[in-house]
Amino acid sequence: MKTIKYRIKYSKTGVARFTSHLDVIRALSRALHRAGLPVAFSAGFNPKPQLAFGPPLPLGVESEAEYFDLVLTTALPEEEVTLALRQNLPPGLTLLSVQPLPEKAPSLMTQVTGLDYRFYLTRKEPWSDRQVEAWFGALWSRPELTVTKKTATGEKQVDLKPLWLGYELSFQRDGLILFQVRVAFGPQGTVRPDDFRPFLAPAFQIGRVRRTAVTFKTGERRQKVL
């Protein structure tokens, strides 16, 4: 049977941010079921809808760039998939786009190279914007940023520095600081927003955290459709 792949982009905001990755997967399967789309199912004793998800979003983090790939058994125009999904996503999840993918498109997870997060920060000290910029400049220049991570077997030390790809600062009139970072994602590892906490916490109150973009592989393996 010819199957047809789509890449769905959606946002996750508000109280939905307290929903775990696995809970979102279940909720999306049911949204597809409600939408009445001809979803392809896996073979076997316990057929599951054929869905592939992007990097899990940590609990408590909002996102304006969540993705999953969906396989249908019948080609449908994007508009139709869009409409069906838009009406059936649970509260807090909002459909952003639907893109058809070539049949042989590589899996979503292998294509992701980077993740952008935005932290909403407030100052603990009466620093000027300049001083804040200087503070972040110093953080960025540190040769290593070691954090202790809990693992199944105990704790391990991880240097975030090679995985932190860049940052941008902007300042709002009300004093809120938008600290935007790009981190690597792939076999080399990734940085979770929480990993920044020990560095930020002495100087800033951390408000909401939001995933703002996902970067995909470019170059010869670039997906033309994206």
Next chain:
Amino acid sequence: MEKPARYTGGEFNAVTKPWTGARLRVVLAFPDLYEIGFSHLGLRLLYQRINDHPDYLAERVYAPAADLEKELRAAGLPLFSLESRHSLDRFDVVGFTLQYELSYTNILNMMNLAGIPLRREERSEADPFIIGGGPGSFNPEPLADFFDLFLLGEGEDAILEILGTIADGKAKGKSRQAIKEDLLKVEGVYVPEYYHVDYGAGGKITALRPIPPAPPVVHKRVLSDFNRAFLPEKDLVPWVEPVHDRAMVELFRGCTRGCRFCQAGMIYRPVRERAKTVLMEYLKKIIARTGYEEVSLTSLSSADYSQIEELLGSLTDCFSAAKVKFSLPSLRIDSFSPELAARFQSGRKGGLTFAPEAGTERLRRVINKNLTDEEILTTTREAFAAGWQRLKLYFMIGLPTETEADLEGIVALAREILATGRRLHGPKAGRVQVTVSVSTFVPKPHTPFQWRSQISLAETERRQNFLKERLVGRGLQFSWHDARLSQLEGVLSRGDRRLGQALLKAWELGCTFDSWPDRFRWDLWQEALAAAGLKMEEYTRARAYDELLPWDHLSAGLSKAFLQREDQKAEREQTTLDCRSRENCSACGVCSTLKVRPLLAGGEDD
């Protein structure tokens, strides 16, 4: 915090009505964790029933886990509803569902977390009405000090009458007391303060006096036309995975089997089956509107549904393309067939569960669970032959007249079933597993065994050890319920109003989540009972037929004569026939008292 989405609501099909503008605001409260409470059909049904009414708003709350409770108390914040996050004390009505006795301390804890005075007489005009429903309403006496009213029986129509009476009363500026007096007229409503109880020596009740205008006996509510009963078409779809993560539909209410230990089988009479067309129409809607991939066909004994084969055929025709699965909550040994079971297992042959309940034919006759050893062995053999490798068998210990021979019977049955399984699975014999799960019999109000004694803690442990020592070996597993929990369940289940003191004290000492073995504090409960001057044995003891029972003013429609007749037949090891066909009517009294009739899907003699 663990699973914050337990408290944030926002599920698909959740309803958040504007706070202002509702004539009456209700919060439906389940006194256990979200995962447990969400799995309960009744609360989901009432939630939609109330919200479908333009005048009323219904929200939900579940018991907070220890981590949230700690945060709330530290921050001085009240327990809040999932939808609008209002403190429970801002609602006009707080409705608790009483599903099991060991959730009662959670009720007090939830009220306290919302700043609602626990004792009824401490509450003021501004406080919400605290109401209760569910099986616990058939003897809610331990909670009588804390509740304004209880509803006995089926709530889908009664709840609107209760809310209407409260809303009208409030609109007319009536006092709380005047509104409660109005509520006495709503069929099925029990207002405990309108009954006076006198106690004599040993805690025996000497008088149970209604205070006018309360009726001497409150009869339960029952729907006569179950085909027109409310069905929640926009059922909630959770974020957090509940214990039972699926849509549910009741094939029927009531049960005709007449097992003498079973409270549900007594208090939900008569049997009323939904027509197949009603079920199919509802299933189409609910699946389309929720997206659930599984629907549980719930009922007390679902395979007894008159048109089960026809229904299953239609389900397969209609839903197999959409990969929707259907499940039965339990399979009866005498209605099991591998074909039937296979339809529910969708290819995977994991475990099957059966409930012989007692180890010998004699004891099964006593409890009117009329299965022969041969039936049990045949059914389990067929299950193994059809490919199942793991069977779970439910038994009770402490049933009336039980002797060591009955316990031996459990062991012998389990061993024989295991041997059959191993033989039939040949080279894969090592994978065959028989689990014996044993709970302790607790005599329940409104059953033929309501006068019987419950075995003591020491005796329970002795019988558990007897089984523990014998149910060992490859392929055998034994699990049992904490004997102390069953003792407390027995106390509360046949409890009286004096227990209110102990309940309050237990909560003050820190008891919550009593049904969770890791949270249960036997020592604190002992202390609480002692402080109230009560002994567990006063409640677990046998009663004489002529003794006044704490629930004698509450009626499920069953006549005492019927219950006594059944109890005496149990003593004589005589069985009572299934009352599914009218010739077998055992004159329980429900149909004549409540003016209802059994309703079967295919007609009377189908």
